[in-house]
Amino acid sequence: MIVIPASQRFEGKIRDLILDSTSSFRELTLYGKRIFLTDSVPENQAEMVGMEAILMENGLYSRKMKAERTTVEVGGVTVGGTGLVIAAGPCAVESEDQIMEIAESVRHLGADMLRGGAFKPRTTPYSFQGLGKEGVKLLRRASDATGLPVVSEIMDISDYPIFADDVDMLQVGSRNSQNFSMLKFLGKTAKPVLLKNGMGNTVSEWLNSAEYLLSGGNGNVVMCYRGTRGFEDGTRFTMDIGVMPVLRDKTHLPVCADPSHPAGNRAYVESMALAAVVSGVDMLEIEVHNDPAHALSDAKQQLTVEEFAVLSKNARKLRDSLQK
Amino acid sequence: MIVIPASQRFEGKIRDLILDSTSSFRELTLYGKRIFLTDSVPENQAEMVGMEAILMENGLYSRKMKAERTTVEVGGVTVGGTGLVIAAGPCAVESEDQIMEIAESVRHLGADMLRGGAFKPRTTPYSFQGLGKEGVKLLRRASDATGLPVVSEIMDISDYPIFADDVDMLQVGSRNSQNFSMLKFLGKTAKPVLLKNGMGNTVSEWLNSAEYLLSGGNGNVVMCYRGTRGFEDGTRFTMDIGVMPVLRDKTHLPVCADPSHPAGNRAYVESMALAAVVSGVDMLEIEVHNDPAHALSDAKQQLTVEEFAVLSKNARKLRDSLQK
């Protein structure tokens, strides 16, 4: 049971009541609020409700827990504020020249953040697995040169030390979206997390993955939708745009869309990105490559720099027009 | 095999070539072009290609057949032109008062067309099945009073005489999207058709349903996306926004979106409608009721008149901003 005192003044009394009950509990601080997590329903819950504490079974992610929308700071960039945050970069870091060139390009074209994979979750073991630690170092160098904070996927918590200093935001990919061991670990850090949905998961299951992070005390979570599995063969994944208002309804967490993966085809990325912008996303994550035809992964869906220039301009313009 | 002469000048020569071959054929006129449908690949196809005729196995719906986008005229309203067409109205016609009141309201709020079900495909036989013929008459009256052309679903070709005069656009619903007998019949009329996708069909299958209409000679087809079956339980159906650029890529036919059915919840309809507008749809079909709580069907997803006012205004504004 989640017990949230109505205000700081009542924390002590609520704690005393829980201590009086037969429930065990632990405490955490999330978004500046003191929260008690009990292992059962306290017998004296009525007294807590009487003090206007909120008691609920689940949902630190929910708007019942926190009505106002959350913002997440990533290396000086605010996700969830008034501006649209655009993270752009290659599917995978392939070389120093490649990442430096792309980073400079996307910065010039208005990106706020650099994305790039160093550890790559590839369907087969014989596909390019990323540069690993060296890739992270290159991302850092590109970040330092451009001032863009970096988001990159972590596939194994034993790699955490590599990411801790050099990566500003940790991406948890679709294939690890229900890797609860990893989520528990990251929940105990304060690192911003970009949490993708599992391709076979519902929104409700995905929010529960976020709950693993939040209940550890890490509130710096951005939900990133990358499409779900469906039967349509004209695209790579199904981008269910109804997910956006559902998320807006059910959580205070900021929302990102990754249109590159569901599109699976560069010709469709911009259209799907703009649909996400209209749906109110706080952030876009876009795959951009300086030479997509020769990319070592996701060759078909990475945008050219020129295509990204158009997308970036149109996304900003659209966001502005929505805020008038 | 579809054989399309490069221009009118070559029609005679192409016909002669096909007559010389061993293929049987029939002719039709579509979008002002003479088209030959042969039952096999003519041996002398090389000569036709030499005259720049287009030969293809399938795809009167395709942009190879017709590069420029198609427009469909519905009672004085143009679908597929520069303006966004909004059809609004109740799930089902329930009474004269109801349909007259809603028709007046949506006309005032900027709807271009009136929608309303008279014959209703309900999952169970004990749910309200619609007013039938009487419902069509009421729609006609509402149309005459407001000047809004009417779109309504036909469930059986034996009802065609009822629709022929009084309904401006025939809706073929999701459950009849692969009712090929009905499509063949409607293909021989010139009636505008609003063709919904089957909930278990791919875009490619859906376009082939349109091909049944086009190959009969009826080019007045608007593709209306109403969501597909998925596993997400936060909405009623999955609204795969990637379908929009795929359609734009593969067909010259105008595109409509019905966000009411995939939303299944009035709170989500506007968000999903605006996403469709950004994706470039030519038309929206929205369920609006004067008293949704007491509607005889789809109570949860029909908008109030006030909600429709907001959606309509925002959709127009968005469409305008995209055209600047």
Place this chain on the structure above:
Amino acid sequence: MIVIPASQRFEGKIRDLILDSTSSFRELTLYGKRIFLTDSVPENQAEMVGMEAILMENGLYSRKMKAERTTVEVGGVTVGGTGLVIAAGPCAVESEDQIMEIAESVRHLGADMLRGGAFKPRTTPYSFQGLGKEGVKLLRRASDATGLPVVSEIMDISDYPIFADDVDMLQVGSRNSQNFSMLKFLGKTAKPVLLKNGMGNTVSEWLNSAEYLLSGGNGNVVMCYRGTRGFEDGTRFTMDIGVMPVLRDKTHLPVCADPSHPAGNRAYVESMALAAVVSGVDMLEIEVHNDPAHALSDAKQQLTVEEFAVLSKNARKLRDSLQK
């Protein structure tokens, strides 16, 4: 509301009670029981319940309506009895020689019924559409020659006169599984119906399609599962074997499985057929062709006569071993 008197003795009293109420109603006889369908909940329902009448909102298909399993007679063959009924034959009737040869073969190999398509629902209008009326005549001839009753798909109720005399069981295909106009029409006949599931429908929706037939008074319905849409690309459709115990739980109607369509590959058909037999189906429908490589449709999934011989023998043997 469905009202079912506890026994014949109470019919008159129940009718009087309904007449006393403000509900309108109609009567039908189904499985020898008199049933009243009211348009609302009768105010005096408590009195009916007091007489042990069953009142329920839905489910003439349900085991609450009828605990014992239903049998359907098709030209002398009983579906739903102790024996496994196997219907076999080509996807489409292609010629007299073809259908006669196949019919003789499958009869020799133990088939109980002949299947064959005369009117074919093909995804594109340019694929072979079947021989139509002539195909039905050929089926009749093959039936007369072999003694096997015939099941064939009806795509349009205007074709009903063609089927009425010459076809023993009408197949309603996946694409017309929610063609409620057709179902209502067939509900008023006494013809056995093989009702396939819509590829995007749940079991619950499918049972409601059966309800359209039953509520018209036609209880001769066999539910035929042909797979659902899924994302697996190793087969053509998803054969959800969990559907079988769900049907067994929810309905008294006999169950058939069509493993040919979900397999989409002749190598997988037998395995999937035997799984259905173990799951307790009453009937199998198998596509068999004398020359699959040159079949005009479904070439990859039709069995050769030799493959059918193996399947038929193994299915019978398995069924026998289950009944020991």
Place this chain on the structure above:
Amino acid sequence: MIVIPASQRFEGKIRDLILDSTSSFRELTLYGKRIFLTDSVPENQAEMVGMEAILMENGLYSRKMKAERTTVEVGGVTVGGTGLVIAAGPCAVESEDQIMEIAESVRHLGADMLRGGAFKPRTTPYSFQGLGKEGVKLLRRASDATGLPVVSEIMDISDYPIFADDVDMLQVGSRNSQNFSMLKFLGKTAKPVLLKNGMGNTVSEWLNSAEYLLSGGNGNVVMCYRGTRGFEDGTRFTMDIGVMPVLRDKTHLPVCADPSHPAGNRAYVESMALAAVVSGVDMLEIEVHNDPAHALSDAKQQLTVEEFAVLSKNARKLRDSLQK
């Protein structure tokens, strides 16, 4: 590129050829064969093919790599041999009494292996997470008492030392089926692995997860199908029985079915288990509890001991009848 010498005699020559080429490579031994994994296509591949080496891009799991079926030894039990292996036990180990009682019961009723979760991947962090290390110890004790080898899920490679001695077979659950870091780690051990399919994955993707294990040198892999995500709401997951012949066609690895999770309802488990047996699975994994109504997880789908007795007997009988 995978390079497999035709026989041991040619290993040296193949190695020399690869050393002569510009490809880098590593070697491994799998199923007694020496295999070379190169990072590119060797220029001199024609010479290798001339020596009847098999070269292929992917598929240590495939029947091209190994025609005969693989057997996996688990604590004295052979999976993939002539007998059907049944693993049974609770969803989660809850206490010493519980696991000891269930282990004794299922052993008496013919189980070959004991299953039980110690580390539980639960959708929400507030659900019972398992007894962890203590749970593993209890499983060991139950195993020692009954002689049944134990299969249990590992959620984090840092827990490997806990499993190494005390658990006979490591289960990789649906949520970690594409946790490639874990798979790479386990690929370097010789521990038998029960690899479940990801609920949103195709068979092809799942086999590629197995490839991560095999390419590390661990050939002791059993593929366990636990259903996929679908839209049917009458069961918990979709048990696509077509997966079975597809696996049989594409891989030499033994196959297990877990009918408990797709059923989601104890009433449907036996039917789905028997369908899997007919489909030729080598192993069943069944959730059994001594008091399902009070189970701390999966209460609805765990069988009672009595229900398991029936399933076990019927599965054995069916397997026997198939082998006659």
